Amino acid sequence: MKKLINExxxxxxxxxxxxGAAHPELRIxxxxxxxxxxDAPVTGKVGLISGGGSGHxxxxxxxxxxxxxxxxxxxxxxxxxxxxxxxxxTKSVDSGAGVLHIVKNYTGDVxxxxxxxxxxxxxxxxxxxxxxxxxxxxxxxxxYTAGRRGVGVxxxxxxxxxxxxxxxxxLKEVADVAxxxxxxxRSMGIALTPCTVPAAGKPTFTLAExxxxxxxxxxxxxxRATVKLAPASEIxxxxxxxxxxxxxxxxxxxxxxxxxxxxxxxxxxxxxMFGEVARILKGHGIEIARSLTGSYMTSxxxxxxxxxxxxxxxxxxxxxxxxxxxxxxxxxx
Amino acid sequence: MKKLINExxxxxxxxxxxxGAAHPELRIxxxxxxxxxxDAPVTGKVGLISGGGSGHxxxxxxxxxxxxxxxxxxxxxxxxxxxxxxxxxTKSVDSGAGVLHIVKNYTGDVxxxxxxxxxxxxxxxxxxxxxxxxxxxxxxxxxYTAGRRGVGVxxxxxxxxxxxxxxxxxLKEVADVAxxxxxxxRSMGIALTPCTVPAAGKPTFTLAExxxxxxxxxxxxxxRATVKLAPASEIxxxxxxxxxxxxxxxxxxxxxxxxxxxxxxxxxxxxxMFGEVARILKGHGIEIARSLTGSYMTSxxxxxxxxxxxxxxxxxxxxxxxxxxxxxxxxxx
Numbered sequence: 271m272k273k274l275i276n277e278x279x280x281x282x283x284x285x286x287x288x289x290g291a292a293h294p295e296l297r298i299x300x301x302x303x304x305x306x307x308x309d310a311p312v313t314g315k316v317g318l319i320s321g322g323g324s325g326h327x328x329x330x331x332x333x334x335x336x337x338x339x340x341x342x343x344x345x346x347x348x349x350x351x352x353x354x355x356x357x358x359x360t361k362s363v364d365s366g367a368g369v370l371h372i373v374k375n376y377t378g379d380v381x382x383x384x385x386x387x388x389x390x391x392x393x394x395x396x397x398x399x400x401x402x403x404x405x406x407x408x409x410x411x412x413x414y415t416a417g418r419r420g421v422g423v424x425x426x427x428x429x430x431x432x433x434x435x436x437x438x439x440x441l442k443e444v445a446d447v448a449x450x451x452x453x454x455x456r457s458m459g460i461a462l463t464p465c466t467v468p469a470a471g472k473p474t475f476t477l478a479e480x481x482x483x484x485x486x487x488x489x490x491x492x493x494r495a496t497v498k499l500a501p502a503s504e505i506x507x508x509x510x511x512x513x514x515x516x517x518x519x520x521x522x523x524x525x526x527x528x529x530x531x532x533x534x535x536x537x538x539x540x541x542x543m544f545g546e547v548a549r550i551l552k553g554h555g556i557e558i559a560r561s562l563t564g565s566y567m568t569s570x571x572x573x574x575x576x577x578x579x580x581x582x583x584x585x586x587x588x589x590x591x592x593x594x595x596x597x598x599x600x601x602x603x
Numbered sequence: 604m605k606k607l608i609n610e611x612x613x614x615x616x617x618x619x620x621x622x623g624a625a626h627p628e629l630r631i632x633x634x635x636x637x638x639x640x641x642d643a644p645v646t647g648k649v650g651l652i653s654g655g656g657s658g659h660x661x662x663x664x665x666x667x668x669x670x671x672x673x674x675x676x677x678x679x680x681x682x683x684x685x686x687x688x689x690x691x692x693t694k695s696v697d698s699g700a701g702v703l704h705i706v707k708n709y710t711g712d713v714x715x716x717x718x719x720x721x722x723x724x725x726x727x728x729x730x731x732x733x734x735x736x737x738x739x740x741x742x743x744x745x746x747y748t749a750g751r752r753g754v755g756v757x758x759x760x761x762x763x764x765x766x767x768x769x770x771x772x773x774l775k776e777v778a779d780v781a782x783x784x785x786x787x788x789r790s791m792g793i794a795l796t797p798c799t800v801p802a803a804g805k806p807t808f809t810l811a812e813x814x815x816x817x818x819x820x821x822x823x824x825x826x827r828a829t830v831k832l833a834p835a836s837e838i839x840x841x842x843x844x845x846x847x848x849x850x851x852x853x854x855x856x857x858x859x860x861x862x863x864x865x866x867x868x869x870x871x872x873x874x875x876m877f878g879e880v881a882r883i884l885k886g887h888g889i890e891i892a893r894s895l896t897g898s899y900m901t902s903x904x905x906x907x908x909x910x911x912x913x914x915x916x917x918x919x920x921x922x923x924x925x926x927x928x929x930x931x932x933x934x935x936x
Contacts, residue, residue: 291878575607
């Protein structure tokens, strides 16, 4: 295992401490492993919280700030945070307007966020709505989920619901935006290599030198099939066909196209993949209204990528263009 | 070789085409492999050009836009662009205020940019000043250079000189900013793994499972030594000691601290490294005035990182905070 770390057990806390040193505009609760925007709770604004296992950076801590999350809870690598973290974050970001929990559909995460919501309601009467993302078309159920896994659309939900909250919309409307984005978003990913969780010290799965995993999960969970390595043009078809047919997307639709790197894939290759995805969309008469290309929801150093398409209406595009000021996404401020 | 590509020979052009599809705010000359900001030449503004071998993305094409470069010339992977590309870019971005060439110190790049500058002067009378970056303290001469290699400070030069040009400063003053930034910046890097150039199909060098290359170049050139893998805290010391003693930096200095990922290292580890660097700086009484953490100057999928420190005065910090609107760095707009 070759990593820039000290002790495997200290990785998450040390990385959060480093993040605090790099971003004085954030407030880090190291004991509870929570990253806050420094001005939380923001008076009158719905609070947005997400979180999950570490190892997917910049998701979620890199999306904390104006126009996105008020707080992110960090679990151990690829392990859900615990309810106490979510409870603490929920109480801390509630200014009285209520709190939205954005939760990727993994059994542990969903259960722990639900428990935190119940505790917050009981302790302080905080109103919480939970929106669960489940955009991965690769598999019906999986290693860690009942139903589809929550993947790339989570980044878009955090941006778009975050913008809606910043506009002053009430909790129910912010949650509606989050739900709409999830319902109109679909994703699928591919891995060329596995990754190694520091505490485990060895790769999470194996792939031969000429193999790739189609439909892989963001923790290296199995996808649809392990197949022979293929050219980028064919890989793009393998990802796009299940996505396009699922909603379905149709000619004339405007989409936000998000090409996400899994962590170990160079940006050069991600842009090449964007070109392949754009070609396929053009063939279907689908318009790319906005886009995002980069490693925003990673699986440590895994090589590979995922494609997320979100069918976008005018409100979605206005929310996308709204100012955001986080470590990983920043514009308009 | 596991990569998201089609034919190795097509990688650079296909990635540029994908970049064009993702960023309609840029103009891509695919034939000449030049990425322009769409509104170039900007009347009255000094034009800024950089370029170099591909495989270091987002450098340089990801730094094209308001507040940074007017154009970036892309060579083959790890190979200098040719003078014709630089000449074409130089003529295209000159609005009459002259053009700054920002060139990393590699023999081929320097020679080709010099030739382009001479041709531009002869053909159209364009005034060009060349600033060569050579911030890598690892080695005196190297595989591809006489003198030190140009590495991380190049990103900072492009941002800061770009901001100076956007303010309307004349060519000589913009070049002075670039030179000052280079002269006050120092870098050093470390690699945990090699990378594979698509056309070569095999790793550029080899490292045993327990080895790392200290002082590595951004093309995998040898550094100071191949040594046993060490904890992040020791790696940070190995990088910081040669940097801090070289300028030298001293107690009371303000610096911009830039922790750069080589491409295959997770952001989690880069933030952990930032924490180590911050600890060392604090021990020396040096203040982190601004910072940047992420994979901005990569070596394909190489795992590792580099540290760049720039001694910053008030002008530098004002230029750092100025608006920038490029694919990879964006704020204030």
